[in-house]
Amino acid sequence: MTAFTIDLLRHGVTEKGSCFLGHTDAALTAEGWQQMQQGVAGVSPQDYAAIYSSPLQRCAAFSHDWVGDAVPLQLDARLREYDFGDWDGHTAAEIHAREPDNLGRFWADPWHYTPPGAEPLPDFFARLEACIDELQQCRQGRVLLICHGGVIRALHCILNRLPVNDMFSYPVAHGSLHTFKDAR
Secondary structure (H helix, E strand, O other): OOOOEEEEEEOOOEOOOOOOOOOOOOOEOHHHHHHHHHHOOOOOHHHOOEEEEOOOHHHHHHHHHHHOOOOOEEEOHHHOOOOOHHHOOOOHHHHHHHOHHHHHHHHHOOOOOOOOOOOOHHHHHHHHHHHHHHHHHHOOOEEEEEEOHHHHHHHHHHHHOOOHHHHHHOOOOOOOEEEEEOOO
């Protein structure tokens, strides 16, 4: 397979603020829109062979607005954020107050401890690997994925062949644009 370039744009700040925001479908704030506009300030939709977005509104709304009719935009459910299950939409402080031991287990070993009702982390990685494998087989050139912090962190590990625990130290600010070359 031929290596290709993948740009990843993280959504901006949402109306839910700082919480475990996985499948909860929160809208962007005005600041969040501005962060994303700043993130793509140096590129245009025409720079990409293909653009894909998470279907969650914090990604999809901006994607539709920014891309317009310039190039085809595809919503891909595999780009959804990690599903935090029962913790989704709640802050770490709220979860710590209810389930301090479970939160500690998750932070210590997320690969082996899944929050109640959540997506196992190995499944999250598998769906992202499947997405990248398909993109690599179907696309040549530069691809943009408009997605989430957890997705970008996981892809950082997948594409750079890094251990899973490295995902938590990789900085992914709201509205930030990241470039990876898939050389697996």
